[in-house]
Amino acid sequence: MTDATGIVAWIGAALAVVSMALLFARLRRLPRQDTASGELPRVSIVIPARDEEQNLSRLLPSLGRQTVPPHEVIVVDDQSSDGTAEMVQTHGARLIRGRELRSGWYGKPWACHQGVEASTGDWLLFLDADVELEADALERLLSAAAAEPGAVFSVCPWHRIERAYEELSVFFNLLMVGGIGAFTWRGDQATGIGLFGQTFLVSRKRYGELGGHEAVKQTVLENLKLAKKCEELGIPRRCFVGRGSISMRMFPGGYREMVESWAKGFSSGAALASPAALLLASLWLTGLMMVTVCVFLLVVWDARVMVGAAYLAVAIPTAILFRQVGRFSVVNALLFPVSLLFYQGLFAVAVMRKRKKVSTSWKGRHVD
Known part of the structure; x- marks a missing residue:
């Protein structure tokens, strides 16, 4: 024995x-590119926010430090009960008071949809409120977009660990990264490549072709469903890990918040994975x-x-x-x-x- x-x-x-x-096999970070000779796209940043006062206190200042400033920053206050609205106004972002959740929609797609309605940029960057950008992150993202305007882009933020219980998230993180199929030995040639929902960049034209968030209005992991639509339309997906550019602090509210968050996407994630x-x-x-x-x-x-x-x-x-x-x-x-x-x-x-x-x-x- x-x-x-x-x-x-x-x-x-x-x-x-x-x-x-x-x-x-092909984990890759967001590349640094020379942008001196080219004009970068005008981007509207859309942030859905429901009780995100603490997270926005980190995200919004990081957007103000960007080497290439965004065209506009729109925060959709999705019926928050905390100081989300006041935090947005403090940092000078545009506040959209989210309308009552419409029947047949989930909260995040509904908030994103309202943000797009109010936006005017040629590109749309959807950010979760718990992310934080390094000073050159937006420049690097927009440089990638300018180099390949027909693609859509997403980044899985690097997970900042501040308390011991957060260490238990590691396999969830890894399977989120690996499950989209963008980093296998086949790289961009793989089929069924997904997208990360925390940082998602798409041109307004491509967004319309995909049907916007209305096409995924009742989906828990709307990013993976949008990726399926990209696959059907032949739209390239370019994915990166965020170390050195974009990070996140996911569960400052404690162990219970962490468990509830990971539990909500299990079934949908497995069904839509590569x-x-x-x-x-x-x-x-x-x-x-x-x-x-x-x-x-x-x-x-x-x-x-x-x-x-x-x-x-x-x-x-x-x-x-x-x-x-x-x-x-x-x-x-x-x-x-x-x-x-x-x-x-x-x-x-x-x-x-x-x-x-x-x-x-x-x-x-x-x-x-």
Whole structure:
């Protein structure tokens, strides 16, 4: 049994490392480009905001520090109960008082739709309120748009970790990045490439062709549904990770907020993910679980050297990968079974809730 446990651990390690390498083979950051010789597009920034006073206190000042200023910044106050409106006015952005949620719509698409109605830019940049931009981030995004005006662009922000419970988000983050299928070994040649919802840049012309947010008005992960429409129309998608350009602090409200946030998108995310990326992600998690189970078996069977070596063979590249998507600690990577089991447990709960048709709430609204 000792030898068998060690062999299974190494099979799991090999499966995890190979599938991880294929899934994240072409992780790329937003490039820096020379913009001296070209005119950049006029961009309207649209920010849907429901009780986002704290987050806007970081995002709006970061927009004011951009090396290339936006044409306009529009914040749609979606029936907030905090000081969202006052924060917007303090920082000089344009405030849109969101109308009552229309029947058949979810909150975020409805707020984005209203923001677009009020905008005048040639390009539209949709930002979640919890992101923050480095000074040259907008210039880099618009440079990419100017170089390929027919494409749409999205960035998954780098996750700023400030409290210990946020470390548990790491596999959710990684599967969000890997699941869109933009960073596999096939790169931009892959089919079914998705889009990130936190930072989404599209020309007004392309936005109209996609049907705008009205086409995804009752979708939890509207970014993935818009990506499907891009695929149908042959519109290229260009995706990046945000390290060094765009970051986010997702869950300042505590552990419960984190659990509710990740739980609301499980089913929709799996259904809309790239099939190839979903397969690789499944193999990766399977390999990690095989190693994890073998570690627990050491309580009964003695295969410390073989299992320990397999464990390190997984933990080291995992630590490197963790840092590509957020400020996740080395300790988190070395103890990856903890975050992995948290992910698996929450996934199981979300699936059971879906089968029992238990509605998930987010900020006081039902989302499925």
